[in-house]
Amino acid sequence: MGRPDRKGGKRLLDTLAPVLHSVPVRVALLVAAATVAYGASLRASVAWDDAAVLSANPAIRSLEHPLRFFTDPWTINPSGGAMLSQYRPLRTLLFACEFAVFGGDAWGYHLVSLLLHGLGAWAVGALAARLFGRGGWLAAGVWLLHPVLSENALYLAAQSNSLCLLGAALALLWHLDWLRGGRARTLGAAVAAALASMLSYEFGALIPILVVLTELVWRSRGGKVRGNVVARNLPYWAALAAFVALRAAIVQPIPQGDWWNGSWGASVLMQLRLWLEGWRLSLLPIVPLPRYMPYDIPAFAALPVALLFHAGLIGLTVVLVRKRQLVIPSVIAWWYVAQLPTSNILVPNLGYPFATRFLVLALILPVAAASAWLADQTGRHTAVVAALLGVGIVAIASDRRQTAIWQDETALFTEIKRRSPNDFTAAYNLGTGYVRFGMLARAGDELAETAALDPGFAATFFALGDVARAQGNLAAARTFYGMTLQRYPNHIPARLALAELDIAAGQTARAESWVAPIGSLAKWPPYRRARFELGLADVASRLQRCVESRGRVEEALRHWQHTSDVLFQAGKVLTRCGERSRGLELLCRASGRAGDEYREMVGYTAWLTD
Numbered sequence: 331m332g333r334p335d336r337k338g339g340k341r342l343l344d345t346l347a348p349v350l351h352s353v354p355v356r357v358a359l360l361v362a363a364a365t366v367a368y369g370a371s372l373r374a375s376v377a378w379d380d381a382a383v384l385s386a387n388p389a390i391r392s393l394e395h396p397l398r399f400f401t402d403p404w405t406i407n408p409s410g411g412a413m414l415s416q417y418r419p420l421r422t423l424l425f426a427c428e429f430a431v432f433g434g435d436a437w438g439y440h441l442v443s444l445l446l447h448g449l450g451a452w453a454v455g456a457l458a459a460r461l462f463g464r465g466g467w468l469a470a471g472v473w474l475l476h477p478v479l480s481e482n483a484l485y486l487a488a489q490s491n492s493l494c495l496l497g498a499a500l501a502l503l504w505h506l507d508w509l510r511g512g513r514a515r516t517l518g519a520a521v522a523a524a525l526a527s528m529l530s531y532e533f534g535a536l537i538p539i540l541v542v543l544t545e546l547v548w549r550s551r552g553g554k555v556r557g558n559v560v561a562r563n564l565p566y567w568a569a570l571a572a573f574v575a576l577r578a579a580i581v582q583p584i585p586q587g588d589w590w591n592g593s594w595g596a597s598v599l600m601q602l603r604l605w606l607e608g609w610r611l612s613l614l615p616i617v618p619l620p621r622y623m624p625y626d627i628p629a630f631a632a633l634p635v636a637l638l639f640h641a642g643l644i645g646l647t648v649v650l651v652r653k654r655q656l657v658i659p660s661v662i663a664w665w666y667v668a669q670l671p672t673s674n675i676l677v678p679n680l681g682y683p684f685a686t687r688f689l690v691l692a693l694i695l696p697v698a699a700a701s702a703w704l705a706d707q708t709g710r711h712t713a714v715v716a717a718l719l720g721v722g723i724v725a726i727a728s729d730r731r732q733t734a735i736w737q738d739e740t741a742l743f744t745e746i747k748r749r750s751p752n753d754f755t756a757a758y759n760l761g762t763g764y765v766r767f768g769m770l771a772r773a774g775d776e777l778a779e780t781a782a783l784d785p786g787f788a789a790t791f792f793a794l795g796d797v798a799r800a801q802g803n804l805a806a807a808r809t810f811y812g813m814t815l816q817r818y819p820n821h822i823p824a825r826l827a828l829a830e831l832d833i834a835a836g837q838t839a840r841a842e843s844w845v846a847p848i849g850s851l852a853k854w855p856p857y858r859r860a861r862f863e864l865g866l867a868d869v870a871s872r873l874q875r876c877v878e879s880r881g882r883v884e885e886a887l888r889h890w891q892h893t894s895d896v897l898f899q900a901g902k903v904l905t906r907c908g909e910r911s912r913g914l915e916l917l918c919r920a921s922g923r924a925g926d927e928y929r930e931m932v933g934y935t936a937w938l939t940d
Contacts, residue, residue: 356467363722364474367729368444371484372437375738376933379487382407385932388892390425399423403581410855412680415584417577420530421490434931439486446492447483448474453499454694460506461547462702469701477615477728481687484736490531491690497527498537498691502544509548509555521565528573532671533691535573538566539667543660550656587678590624597674603627604684605669606636611686612693619749620742621685626750661696668692739763754783762793773797788818795827804831822848826865833872845869860890864899876907894924
């Protein structure tokens with residue numbers, strides 16, 4: 331037997347090279363890979379925050395006065411809450427544009443998410459080619475199929491992340507073009523892209539620092555710069571200052587929660603463990619979770635291991651900097667800097683301390699640098715090409731699994747709960763999702779488990795009360811509403827529900843005792859205030875206090891008239907108080923509005939009530 335031809339693979343690559351180097355062929359291959367990976371998302375509905383910022387957000391259903399998205403904080407979510415501290419007007423404006431085109435067809439919004447992800451992959455590829463002179467196509471492919479980044483393509487609310495990434499990558503690309511001798515308008519375009527990135531997602535505020543790190547790599551590779559460092563970077567810091575001032579004038583301050591694990595020091599130690607998992611996901615993105623709570627930190631990420639790992643990276647950085655080899659130190663610094671905004675180190679975080687989509691900016695330079703190095707290796711070793719093809723197939727399989735998980739909120743929270751049985755938030759969201767779908771028995775079981783996980787969360791018991799009431803078990807409903815007030819005495823919906831139950835039972839005095847402690851509603855956002863005013867108006871009308879009832883109805887309508895639930899309740903109360911003509915008018919408007927809401931439904935949720 332003769333020796334195998336070890337040069338066969340090389341000859342095959344040389345034969346295919348003209349085809350594989352064709353731009354149309356490369357684009358077609360990437361499109362085909364993305365279609366296999368994410369194509370099923372076009373059949374998906376909405377999940378998680380999609381319901382609040384998209385499905386149940388009347389602000390996106392009109393493109394009139396588009397500047398309102400930049401000046402009115404309520405356009406991000408009419409129900410208020412922690413989202414009022416977010417400022418992502420470009421995403422909300424994009425949602426309004428998508429609604430003008432697709433209406434309630436969820437596939438259109440998912441198509442836009444895929445297109446944004448593809449544009450981001452192109453921008454990262456172009457940046458890699460400009461910064462390192464090679465690896466652009468490989469970087470685009472890695473970005474497109476990296477499983478950790480798949481959430482940005484599948485989660486509609488993450489269009490803000492994709493817009494931010496696109497703006498950041500273009501800003502850095504055009505900044506390099508300007509450094510190479512571009513005109514002033516090139517710098518202007520870079521600064522505009524940076525500002526657009528900030529207006530899409532708060533992470534864009536990191537761009538001035540990322541520009542400095544990009545320049546370090548650029549100069550280490552022999553690239554020329556112009557002017558001094560202050561003059562070059564001042565426009566980006568000015569854009570950041572303008573963004574911070576605008577944001578501060580529009581949105582509410584970030585709600586201050588507790589440090590994770592009780593103190594800042596404990597939070598830092600926890601974050602070091604999460605960052606170790608973050609590095610693992612960056613390099614070996616197997617089975618990523620949509621988000622990480624402290625109990626989701628893998629066992630391998632023990633604190634001693636995390637400390638040793640990070641200390642090793644710091645030591646490597648120091649050694650390479652002393653040798654004036656700045657690419658790897660810049661990659662490491664870039665990754666850590668991009669994680670700071672959500673690390674629960676700068677400010678106490680609400681919600682959760684880490685999510686895979688937080689890596690969207692952190693991976694720009696690592697992907698570009700790694701792709702440039704791998705592109706150089708593929709020309710020398712055919713085994714590298716084979717390995718990359720194998721990794722790509724595994725990545726596509728992982729992306730397909732992620733696509734199945736993000737089909738709707740039930741599939742998403744079922745998977746999170748399966749992976750993290752103690753995840754209270756997933757269990758609660760799954761239970762309330764079952765309520766919206768009318769699956770009351772399953773909702774009751776799920777919410778009962780939720781109550782066992784966190785017996786102190788009032789909203790769980792209120793939801794259990796609603797389930798029991800819908801099932802006709804009024805005694806259980808009363809018990810659950812009472813348990814709600816034991817945990818949160820100012821829970822207005824629970825007080826209103828108890829008042830309604832007592833009125834139906836003829837206990838008017840006790841009904842009045844439930845609503846008497848409810849004070850001013852001025853602090854509540856417009857939609858919730860209208861709902862609460864109407865709840866109080868309904869109780870007053872049943873107690874024959876129609877003067878008070880009519881006043882509360884008018885106050886409710888003064889704050890909110892955009893949705894059928896408010897119009898219907900207002901019409902019903904006024905009709906009960908004898909204002910038949912006005913009441914019927916509101917009921918007719920509610921009927922028309924309900925029809926519009928049904929036709930405009932994005933996914934499975936037309937409007938979310940409290």
